[in-house]
Amino acid sequence: MLKSKAIWLGFCSLVGSIGLNAQDCQLTLRGYVREEGTETPLAYASVFIREAGKSTSTDENGYFVLPNLCKNTAYTVEVRHLECAHFTEIVRIAETVEVCFHLHHDNTLPEVMVHEKAIVPRPSNAEVQVSAADLEATRGQNLGETLKRLPGVTLLNTGATISKPVIQGLHSNRIAIVNNGVALESQQWGSEHAPEIDPFAAEKISVVKGAAGVRYGVGAMAGAVVLEPAPLRETKGLGGWLSLGGFSNGRAGVAAGAADWHLPGKSLTFRLQGTAKRSGNLRAPDYFLGNTGALELNFSALAGWKSAHWKHEISASQFSQRIGILRSAHVGNLTDLQLAIDSPTPLNNRDEFSYELLRPYQTVQHQTLKYKAVLRLSDRWKLSNQYSFQYNNRREYDVVRSTGSAATKAQVAFRLWSNTLDAALEHLPIRNWQGGIGVQAVQQTNFVSKGGFIPDYQSFGGGIWAVERWRKFPGPWEFEIGLRYDFRQTHATTDGNFVDLDTIVRFGNVSGTAGILYHAGQYWTFSLNTGQAWRPPHVNELFARGVHHGAGTYEEGSPTLLPEKAWNTNLSARFERNRWSAMATFYRNSIRDFIYLDPSLNAVLTVRGAFPAYYYRQAEQAVLQGFDGNFSIPLPKGFAVEGACSLLRGQRKTPNAETQFDWLPLMPADRFQYGFRWGHKQGYLRLSANTVRRQTRIPEAGLLKAAPNGFTVLNFDAAHTFLIFKDKKPLEIGLTLQNLGNTRYREYLNFFRYYADEPGLNLGLRAKFTF
Amino acid sequence: MIHNTKIAVRNFLFVLMAAGLFVAGCKDDDITVEENITKVEVQITGGGIDKKFAWEDADGDGGNAPTIETITLLPNVAYSAHIHVYDGATEINDEIEGESNDHLFTFTVTGANLTVSELNTDANGAPFGLESRWTSAASSTGTVNIKLYHEPTDKSNASNPGGDVDFDVTFPVQIQ
Structure with missing residues (x-):
């Protein structure tokens, strides 16, 4: 046995233990790449033998095979993993035996190792990942808060508790x-x-920007948010974590935990995970925001087991939430809305703290059941099958007469059942091509209560896709190509107070992606991706009819809409070296038949007065282009300066010959984040500022209320990990301070900017114990 | 291995069927009750007449336009007006009267020589307005706007009492 240890630039170290047997050039080097300590297999690590010009990638079990190697020859083996740059080791092969490379992650690196499960490579699109530190720092807040620090990602809010x-x-x-x-x-x-979504259930959250339809289906026309849970425990015994947190604003408390149990002597692991959260009225700098509390209770259970060729995973999860809606935002008609908009402080506001959730509020339950089975067909091929079932139950409770028949009931209910079946045949590199093909079938049933804005519908769909990526290690070039066809049929029906509707609409189209990556040396990566994606118009765009109270508009769908087709191109450059990092992405997204709400000049008369009418229409083209970037530059003594920015210009073509283009509504304003970070082995402090400029590029038709002024908000966060008990279990204590200066501000993309300021100072304290 | 695949396929079908059962027989509307006002009626009595004038939007917001009757009155008569509020065929006056403290009807006359006064009062003695006195003067035409406020914050300020508007309807008025 041969043992060696090497450290590469302090990032990653690799321990290889190799024992080999001989027969001329018929030897096979096979084995595993695993994380040191936990023995977690590392998937999609590439293993390359320079002299033989052979390369492969580890599969999901961290397994690799390199055949046809010669006896007693010195080979330079390179092992690369996404987060670890590359490591080189010289080995002399003597016999065919399985080897085990142990890759371990340096403690000083805040990022957690990536455990890629699929063979089909990640998209060549611009992609950003929530850093482990940010993920921990935003634990206890909603998914939006977790994502908003990423360049190119902003939020669409309806108050502070509802964000998309x-x-x-x-x-x-x-x-x-x-x-x-x-x-x-x-x-x-x-x-x-x-x-x-419960962000506590995810260990890795990334955002794929641009047309990602080939991998994620028609829904991913402009990108995807991808959440992955921590891989199940691979070693025997019990392990997990427990997290507690509290926030001053809203006097919120959060408790979450997860435990993995790997059965001794079996390849079976169970996980139970749960989150409970309660918050009361939030406070803006000058007043409480009445009825903005929330209640949340989520759990998930996972089980995984393996046999010689099969790997099974079953999971079930439930998300349930009850969210209060700012009472001031409930307006009956346009006059009320204008009064609310003109008032500097929220009207009908109960300016006091309370946990009580009164009408208006909404409840939602989401259940997911998933079964995945992976069959290893050979060393290179595997077949994955996945079935998922989802049930979404949303109810909205309005302000009603307390003695009426509506007093105990919801006013609108939406229930959606979805069944999805996926099958994929994937392969490890064959002549340097790695990828797979797959099929998908989707069925959905949607029931909407009487008067629920959209009709009932039943839809069926299917898709077929293929993605391949070429790379010859250690060559600097990578190429990707992918193609997908999707079909959707939706049968929409209504009864009750809608005009009777019984219509079937069918849509089908092709998505495609092509990408080039160039690895310039060890530190630079350039990528160019271009892709086409589409989406069928949704039932609300086709058939909606009713007053949208939050916006004070009457909206009506158009049954003749065509699918939207997006053509997205993005060019990215990424630099990673020691503590230096920088990323820049330029993008252009051109969407043909862009669906938007067109303000017509007429008003619709309802029993609550006249509302301005908006109709769903298609613009010949909309173009969104911009720049996202971030950087981190190390300074002496553990300090670093960090920054990020997101710039975007969105326009649509108009039939007006003079102007030709009009600005799109609700486009994020220019946004900059910058600050200092000080870090050491077990903790960090960070002071950052978030500056958002005023959105001046607004549609010609104007806005109900002028775009809010630009603002700068200061945030602070810090964390320290203590090693406690004899066996040095990590206990992380974290502190966050949001809106440090208790600044009054309003966000352009928050519908509640009509009524109230954003929340003020929020102090958060959290502790996470891992066992 | 073929055997295993068969089992897997059977498993999938089974799960699919189980999910199908979930969906079966779920169409029930009794989980929600909407507060829809589809018709507002003004019942005018006095001067020898007892007539109802309706503002009705039977198919809800959008779609077909509402039908609105013109309130025709004789000059120089003091009438009693009584408002009737309907959700479809159901009159919901009892609900509104039961919470009279939380409701206020307001009347705004434009153009016509008509005065609305003597709004009836709620349980606390504050203005309510389900019943009122309409006094006509010389021949004229115009409109009367009737609003029902829910949870008003200031009942003494009829032009801006706060709360939400349950309905906001305008009738043409003809005095001849």
């Missing part, structure tokens, strides 16, 4: 949220319908 991610200006039905391999299916068409 916006990727490069687009959101809702134009992006996909993929949680544990399942694309979230809920009422995402609604701007006040936040994604039903």
Whole structure:
């Protein structure tokens, strides 16, 4: 046995233990790449033998095979993993035996090792990942808060508690949220319908920007938020974590925990995870925001087991939430709305602290069931099958007469059942090509209560895709190509107070992606990706009819809409060296048949007065282009200066020959983040500022209320990890201070900017114990 | 291995069927009750007449436009007006009267020579307005706007009492 240890630039070290047997050039080097200590297999690590010009990647079990090697020859083996740059080791092969490379992560590096499960490589699109430190620092807050520090990602808010991610200006039905391999299916068409995701269940959250339809389906026309849970425990015994947190604003408390149990003598692991959260009225600098509390209770259970060729994973999760809506935001008609808008302080506001959740509020439950089975067909090929079931139950409770028949009931209910079946045949590199093909089938049933803005529908769909990526190690070039066809059929029906509707619409189209990556030396990576993606118009765009109270508008769908087709190109440069890092992405997203709400000049008369009418229309083209970037430059003594920025310009073509283009509504304003960070082995302090400029690029038709002024908000966060008990278990204590100066400000992309300021100072304290 | 695959396929089908059962028979509307006001009626009595004038939008917001009747009155008569509020075929006056403290009807006359006064009062003695006195003068035409406020914060300020508007309807008025 041969043992060696090497440290590469303090990032990663690799321990290889090799024993080999001989027969001329018929030897096979096979084995595992694992994380040191936990023995977690490292998937998608590339293993390259320079002299033989052979390369491969580890599969999901960290396993690799390199055949046809010669006896007693010195080979330079390079092992690369996403986070670890590359490591080189010279080995002399004597016999065919399995080897084990142990890759371990240096403690000083804040990022956690990536455990890539799929063979099909990650997209060549611009991609950003929430750093482990940011993920921990935002624990206890909603998904939006977790994502908003990423360049190119902003939020669409309905108050502080309801937030939706916006990727490069687009959101809702134009992006996909993929949680544990399942694309979230809920009422995402609604701007006040936040994604039903518990960020505590995820260990890794990344955002893929641009057309990601080939990998994530028609929902991912403008990008995807991808959440992955921590891999199940691979070693025997019990392990997990417990997290407690408290926030001063809203007097919120959060408790979450997870435990993995790996059965002795079996390849079976269970996990139970849960989160409970309660918060009361938030406070803006000058007043409480009445009825803005929330209650949340989530749990998930996972089980995984393996046999010689099969790997099974079953998971079930439930997300349930009850969110109060600012009472001041409940307005009956346009006159009320104008009064609310003109008032400097919120009207009808109970300016006091309370945990009580009164009408208006909404409740949502989301259940997900998933079964995945992976069959290893050979050393190179595997077949994955996945079935997922989702049930989304949303109810909205309005302010009603307390003695009426409505007093105990919801006013609107949406229920959506989704069944999705996926199959994929994936392969490790064959002549340097790695990728797979797959099929997908989707079925959905949606029931909406009487008067629920959108009709009932039943939809069926399917897709077929193929993605391949070429790389010849250690060559600097990588190429990617992918193609997908999707089909959707939706049968929409209504009864009750809608005009009777019984219509079937069918849409089908092709998505494609092509990418080039160039690894310039060890530190630089350049990528160019261009892709086409599409999405069918959603039922709300086709058939909606009613008053949208939050916005004070009457909205009506158009049944003749065509699918939107996006052509997205992005160019990225990334630099990573020691503590230096920088990323820059330029993008252009051109969307043909862009669907938008067109303000017509007429008003619709309702029993609550006249409302301005908006109709869903298609613009010939909309173009969104911009720049996202971030950097971190180390200074002496553990200090670093950090920054990020997101710039975006969004326009649509108008038939008006003079102006030709009009600014799109609700486009994020220019946004800059900058600050200092001081870090050491077990902790860090960070002071950062967030400056948002006033949005001056607004549609010609004007806004109900002028865009809010620009603002700068200061934030502070710090964390320290203590090693406690004899066996040195980590206990992380963290502190966050949001809106340090208790600044009064309003966000352009928050619907409640009409009524109230954003929350003020918020002090958060958290502790996480890992066992 | 073929055997295993078969089992897997069977498993999938089973789960699919189980999920199908979930969906079956779920269409029930009794989980929600909407507060929809589809019709507002003004019942005018006095001067030898007892007539109802309706503002109705039977198919809800949008779609077909509401039908609005013109309130025709004789000059120089003091009428009693009584408002009837409907959700479809159901009159919801009892709900509104039961919470009279939390409701206020307001009347704004434009153009016509008509005075609305003597609004009836709620349980606390504050203005309510389900019943009122309408006094006509010389022949004229115009409109009367009737609003129902829910949870008003200041009942003494009829032009801006606060709260939400449950309905906001305008009738043409003809005095001849």
